[in-house]
Amino acid sequence: MTKKAIIFDFDGTIMDTNDLILNSWQHTFKHFEGKERSIEEIYETFGETLTYSMQNLLPNVETGLAIEKYREYQVVHSDEQIKIFDDIVKLLDELKNRDLLLSIVTSRLRNTTMKYLKSFDLLDYFDVIVTCDDTNIHKPKPEPALIALKKLNVRKDETIMVGDTRFDIGCANSAGIDSVLVNWGVAYRQENLPSEFIPKYVINKPMELLEVI
Known part of the structure; x- marks a missing residue:
C-alpha cells in the first residue's frame, strides 16, 4: 500500500545533534563525578527521555540539578554543534511534493525541538x-x-516511521507501523535484540526512503 504519512524521529534522524548530546553528557559527568564516561555508555541513552537517562546514570544526583548542568552546556554550544544531515532537506522537499503528511515524534522537549526546527x-x-x-x-x-x-x-x-535508535523501532513496531532504521546516525546494534526492536527496513541514505514508501 502507498503510504500517506511519515513519522520521523528528530535527533540522529533529521538533525545531527550527536556531538552536542555527547558533549553535554561529558560536561555533566565532569561536573558531578570529576571525570568523563565512555561514549558507548552515552550512546545507550540515545532515544530515552533526558529525565529517565539522568535518573539512571546519575542516581545519586538530584535530577533537576543534573539536567540544569546538561542544558547549561547546550545553551552555549548548540548553534555550533548542530547541523542538518546531508540530503534531509532534499528528501523533505520531495515528500511534500508528493503530498505526504509529515510528523516528528521525539523524546526531546517541545521548546528545544521547536527552537531547532525554526532555526x-x-x-x-x-x-x-x-x-x-x-x-x-x-x-x-x-x-x-x-x-x-x-x-x-x-x-x-x-x-511509516523512521528513526535511528531501538526506541524508535520499538515504538513503531509496537504501534503496528512499518519501521525504518537509518544508518546515518549513531550506529544501531541489532545483534541479540528482541524481535520488537528489529526494523522492517534499513536505509543508508535519506533519499533511499523513497524506495520503501
Whole structure:
C-alpha cells in the first residue's frame, strides 16, 4: 500500500545533534563525578527521555540539578554543534511534493525541538509534532506514535516511521507501523535484540526512503 504519512524521529534522524548530546553528557559527568564516561555508555541513552537517562546514570544526583548542568552546556554550544544531515532537506522537499503528511515524534522537549526546527527553517515541513511534553508514556512504547496517527488522521498501515535508535523501532513496531532504521546516525546494534526492536527496513541514505514508501 502507498503510504500517506511519515513519522520521523528528530535527533540522529533529521538533525545531527550527536556531538552536542555527547558533549553535554561529558560536561555533566565532569561536573558531578570529576571525570568523563565512555561514549558507548552515552550512546545507550540515545532515544530515552533526558529525565529517565539522568535518573539512571546519575542516581545519586538530584535530577533537576543534573539536567540544569546538561542544558547549561547546550545553551552555549548548540548553534555550533548542530547541523542538518546531508540530503534531509532534499528528501523533505520531495515528500511534500508528493503530498505526504509529515510528523516528528521525539523524546526531546517541545521548546528545544521547536527552537531547532525554526532555526534551520524546517518547521513548515511538518504537519504534526509530538514531543515528550505531549505524553507521559514514551518510546519504545507505542503511545507517542499513536498520538501522531490520531493528529494526522491516518491509519497505521498508511504510515511509516523512521528513526535511528531501538526506541524508535520499538515504538513503531509496537504501534503496528512499518519501521525504518537509518544508518546515518549513531550506529544501531541489532545483534541479540528482541524481535520488537528489529526494523522492517534499513536505509543508508535519506533519499533511499523513497524506495520503501
